Amino acid sequence: MAIAHQLKGAANTLLLFLRFNIVGILATGSYFLVGLALGALTPLQPLIIHLIAFIVSVVTSYTGHAYFTFKVSGPRYMLRFAVITGVLFAASTVLTVILNKEFGFSEVWTVTAVTVTYPIFSFILHSIWTFKQSDPSE
Template identity: 25%
Template structure:
């Protein structure tokens, strides 16, 4: 693995951990403090974490690829939004299944789901959402 890609993976991990922590704690706060059902609170956690993730990845993880893109941030934002929405659909489905059929406590199911979906998000972000014009 090239050094630049290794650094990108490290930056992705840091931004991802911060976004995952934000997602997790927003859900916990909404469930425990506002008494919102976990599946609904998960939507709020996703919305807040999406912005943390987008700005972190755009301005730090994939800054080299985005900076050289002739059209600026708009295409990468739309692609990242699509990646994030796909990830959230997978997140919500897996969260539902673990709550409904496996009987996991919501805070354990949420932790498992948030980190499981991160791998797919990295691959799609790297190969599609934040690729620059010269990449396939």
């Protein structure tokens, strides 16, 4: 009986991980595509491109994670998501400025760097805090 329970737990964790990655890919893809499109089609500065692409990505991410990945709702999760998103936004903004202004990276490479690093930290922080449910009935 204990083994069956552990297998069920492992299967649930794997399913959660897969759903997180599906949403993450969609959110990351939205950031990347919006960033690339704005970089190619507009005279906007990299920081403005980052801001617009980030907003699109955040809306995609919260909606997907709350309703598809973790299947939760409520102000508790929104507030936690906002806090972590703020931290990640600040970190990715600093990265954008440093790469573009200090090292002279193009818009494409700047957007690519944020696209690669952001999801890694997002998964870690959202898994251990944002959407953590202390009680199975939540």
